[in-house]
Amino acid sequence: MTAVEVTDLRKEFFRREGRWRRRRVPALRGITFTIERGECVAVLGANGSGKSTLVRLLATLLLHDGGSAHVFGHDVFADPRAVRRLVNRVSVEASFFKKMSSTENLSYSARFYGMTHSETSTRIPEILERVGFPVERRGEAMEALSRGMQQKVALARALLTAPVLLLLDEPTTGLDPRSKLEVQEFIREVRQIHDATILLCTHDLDEAESLADRIGILDRGELIALGTADELKGRYEAETLEEAFFSATGRALVEGEEEEEE
Amino acid sequence: MRGAAATLRGELIGLAGVVERNVYLIRRYLWWEIAFFVWTVANTLTIVFIAKGIEAAGGKIDVDRTTTILLIGAVIWAYLGIIFEILTETVAWERWEGTIEYTFMAPLARPVHLAGMGIFAVVYGVVRAVVLFGIVAALFDLQLPQANFSSAVVVLAIASVSFVGIGMMTAVLPLISPEKGVQLGFIAQGVLLVVSGVYYPVDVLPGWMQALAVISPATYALDGIRAAILDGAGLGAVWHDIWPLAVIGAIAVPLGLEVFRRGERYAKRHGKLKRSG
Numbered sequence: 110m111t112a113v114e115v116t117d118l119r120k121e122f123f124r125r126e127g128r129w130r131r132r133r134v135p136a137l138r139g140i141t142f143t144i145e146r147g148e149c150v151a152v153l154g155a156n157g158s159g160k161s162t163l164v165r166l167l168a169t170l171l172l173h174d175g176g177s178a179h180v181f182g183h184d185v186f187a188d189p190r191a192v193r194r195l196v197n198r199v200s201v202e203a204s205f206f207k208k209m210s211s212t213e214n215l216s217y218s219a220r221f222y223g224m225t226h227s228e229t230s231t232r233i234p235e236i237l238e239r240v241g242f243p244v245e246r247r248g249e250a251m252e253a254l255s256r257g258m259q260q261k262v263a264l265a266r267a268l269l270t271a272p273v274l275l276l277l278d279e280p281t282t283g284l285d286p287r288s289k290l291e292v293q294e295f296i297r298e299v300r301q302i303h304d305a306t307i308l309l310c311t312h313d314l315d316e317a318e319s320l321a322d323r324i325g326i327l328d329r330g331e332l333i334a335l336g337t338a339d340e341l342k343g344r345y346e347a348e349t350l351e352e353a354f355f356s357a358t359g360r361a362l363v364e365g366e367e368e369e370e371e
Numbered sequence: 372m373r374g375a376a377a378t379l380r381g382e383l384i385g386l387a388g389v390v391e392r393n394v395y396l397i398r399r400y401l402w403w404e405i406a407f408f409v410w411t412v413a414n415t416l417t418i419v420f421i422a423k424g425i426e427a428a429g430g431k432i433d434v435d436r437t438t439t440i441l442l443i444g445a446v447i448w449a450y451l452g453i454i455f456e457i458l459t460e461t462v463a464w465e466r467w468e469g470t471i472e473y474t475f476m477a478p479l480a481r482p483v484h485l486a487g488m489g490i491f492a493v494v495y496g497v498v499r500a501v502v503l504f505g506i507v508a509a510l511f512d513l514q515l516p517q518a519n520f521s522s523a524v525v526v527l528a529i530a531s532v533s534f535v536g537i538g539m540m541t542a543v544l545p546l547i548s549p550e551k552g553v554q555l556g557f558i559a560q561g562v563l564l565v566v567s568g569v570y571y572p573v574d575v576l577p578g579w580m581q582a583l584a585v586i587s588p589a590t591y592a593l594d595g596i597r598a599a600i601l602d603g604a605g606l607g608a609v610w611h612d613i614w615p616l617a618v619i620g621a622i623a624v625p626l627g628l629e630v631f632r633r634g635e636r637y638a639k640r641h642g643k644l645k646r647s648g
Binding site: 122123162165168169170171172190193194196198200202204205206207208209213216217218219220221222223224225250266 | 388389392395396400473478480639642
């Protein structure tokens with residue numbers, strides 16, 4: 110079954126030039142791909158390649174300028190509420206109410222997905238335990254927690270609503286090596302236990318290779334390749350994924366500009 | 372039918388979640404709330420003392436009556452400020468905390484989300500207004516033997532529907548203009564009260580301001596509440612204030628929702644629905 114079907118998806122933003130002039134800048138230039146149910150697809154791209162725009166379009170946070178996107182058969186732009194029930198997201202920033210505790214933040218999020226107080230009072234401690242969050246720190250304000258701890262709570266928030274499609278937008282960027290490994294291990298566990306479909310946007314080549322079934326290369330808004338790591342290496346006659354990326358795009362992964370939005 | 376019931380249940384849980392989150396935030400920022408309330412009391416006193424000042428300067432006025440008129444104006448100003456502030460936080464606070472994307476991608480109907488913010492704003496605002504009124508009235512030893520408080524509360528409740536509707540319109544401003552949206556909301560609040568006779572009769576305003584006063588719900592709220600508290604007017608006697616409030620409320624809420632919907636679409640089109648604006 111197809112979980113995600115994206116066809117000729119286009120998005121443009123405006124860039125200000127001077128006080129009055131604005132110029133259209135394409136962020137996605139007609140990308141097409143599918144993700145099967147239970148599959149993990151990683152999208153590699155430098156800053157400004159369009160990764161976050163893709164995630165935000167699928168998360169119903171942006172409107173497209175052309176093409177289409179469907180999540181489990183639901184049109185992302187015509188029926189966003191149906192899509193929102195199926196999707197959750199972890200991004201590079203943990204994003205919580207800083208003064209509220211992990212439990213309070215998770216409760217707030219869960220209510221939006223129809224979970225009652227009695228449901229969250231059992232589910233939240235369970236899920237926090239699973240992500241390795243210390244019991245004694247559940248009442249502490251988020252601002253008192255380390256970045257790694259906050260990202261664990263972000264994962265817990267995404268999983269609490271049992272999404273069938275998980276959008277991961279650089280979930281391990283900025284984490285220390287140990288936290289990074291813990292988060293990656295948890296992503297594997299989620300896939301196995303929850304049968305979740307995962308779209309992972311990253312510029313970490315090792316992460317993409319170790320977690321994903323297929324890897325896409327997004328460059329300046331164009332999806333220029335999509336296949337298994339071995340297929341990509343074979344196609345570009347490269348020994349490593351990094352070489353394949355360089356051959357495909359003509360530049361290293363860290364180069365690029367920030368995605369531009371008005 | 373069962374599907375509709377499940378959807379309704381989910382929406383009500385979501386609405387309760389919005390209220391619950393605001394309770395958490397008030398608890399976490401309690402000292403800030405107390406400080407802001409003390410500032411509101413001080414601000415109200417500076418206005419209410421004007422009545423005694425006029426008498427001290429030789430003016431012939433009914434000090435208690437003028438004090439009460441000014442107090443009601445100041446309390447309504449503070450109440451409206453809370454309603455607008457909390458509704459504006461629908462976007463502004465979420466953007467500041469960075470949670471806006473998670474909240475706006477959740478499967479909760481936007482009208483329910485805004486209703487949750489509105490309900491909390493009204494309940495919190497009413498509690499705050501009652502305490503503010505009580506403290507200042509006690510400080511001035513105001514005797515209000517004729518006051519019909521139940522009638523005043525009904526007028527305030529009906530006016531609140533309009534206030535929430537207008538608050539929804541201003542709440543979208545930070546979504547359209549992340550840098551200046553909140554300030555534009557303050558302007559809307561200020562204009563609303565200037566034309567509504569907050570500390571003076573509407574009759575003293577220039578003609579064009581009086582025309583605006585006709586469509587401002589605060590005009591009728593202030594008039595009705597003053598009549599109820601100063602003269603003991605019952606609901607029948609303030610009916611001429613209640614029906615315009617009901618009409619304005621019936622227009623303001625759907626209009627507020629539509630303005631917010633359009634603002635959200637604009638933000639999604641231009642990539643402004645994100646933490647950093």
